[in-house]
Amino acid sequence: MGLGYVGVTAAACLASQGHDVIGVDPNATKVDTILNGKSPIMEPGVEDLIRGARTANKVTAVTSIVPEVAQADLVMVCVGTPSAADGSHNMTHIAEVSRQLAVLVKENPYSRLTIAYRSTIRPGTIEELIQPIFDGVLSSEADRIELVYYPEFLREASAVQDFFDPPKVVIGTKTGAPCKVLDEINEGMKAPVFYVKYRESELTKFVDNTFHAVKTVFANEVGRLCVQLGISAAEIHRIFVADTKLNISPSYLRPGGAFGGSCLPKDVRALQHISRSTGGSAHLIESLIESNEAHKSFLFNYVTKELEFGASVLMIGISFKRDSDDLRESPNVDLARMLITAGYQVSIFDPHVKPDSLIGQNLGVLSNSPFIRQLLVDHPTMEGTSWDLVVDTRGTASDYSITARRTVDISRLS
């Protein structure tokens, strides 16, 4: 359903694998082009596959849904979800195609369809828009439909290659259980497969595309800065991407604590200053400290949800990271301050922070935040007390035998 870049590529590739494919699209020009053995889109390799599939009688195209669709093993929905005026996705085509499929199944009593949506749709669309359309038309027979969200990760210009060798396969079902038909279609694919519930699968594509946008914007902000400073952007890029330990890697990508410590906040602020003073408008870099502060506020609300005023709170970890005594710009000091200000009885356990051994700037942090010294508790006190809340900034709470009504690990959001 839908013969745009995604639909035509899928039709061509599936037909080339020997599947019998019917392409449906109201655009008569697209349909005629396919029937003539040509591709309605410019995409390397697609026209050859369509020509071959037409010759082998493996692909056909129609301008409206035909009864044969009711017998399909799999229906793939690839209709467009363009931007609406308010920036949201326009769901008109998704709703229309769902209604058409629901009516088709209703009119064909023996039809059972697995319908995989490939269009990009916001989290909640299957449960709040698509499923109700099927329920409305089919009522008690809605179980004749298996709805799957199956995001597409191909890139235009390398779509055929990406179709056969995607970076990953994400299959969203009601319970997170596998989908038999898609498993058969994807047999032999090398990509990692993730079976998740609808909402996780729906969000994946947005996160990917937004991250790609972040990478592009970041690269260009750094590039602009280099040009303004008379530094080779190409050299900086070459050095940056060669670091596959900290830069081009999963490091620093896990949702959890805010950034802090002696380097990141200081150096980000300094780069912001350099950028401003050289006339750059590096909006992404400019937003980093502000966004980090917003995250600290979020974490405070996250851990104190439904926590009564005056409750006892144990924080595990006060330095900026595990196995360190460095308190400089530690987001955990900020969190402790917010908890105290909000009226909670805070205690802190951090075996690496020994107030009497701290020197230099760390000692300065202790003078500015004297509560740290007062609130530190030792191991026996931590294990011998019953806490209303444990805020685990390290992910190590389970290493101890702590009695707590609730434990929240902020080192990894779940």
Ligand SMILES: NC(=O)c1ccc[n+]([C@@H]2O[C@H](COP(=O)([O-])OP(=O)(O)OC[C@H]3O[C@@H](n4cnc5c(N)ncnc54)[C@H](O)[C@@H]3O)[C@@H](O)[C@H]2O)c1
């Ligand atoms: N283009 C990409 O690289 C890409 C990659 C991954 C995901 N996506 C997502 O996949 C979806 C499709 O993208 P696209 O680029 O192929 O869109 P597109 O605009 O090229 O094609 C969409 C097609 O759907 C057809 N259509 C509309 N209503 C229909 C109906 N009721 N029945 C059948 N066909 C109908 C349109 O006529 C059009 O030909 C979008 O949600 C997009 O965000 C696109």
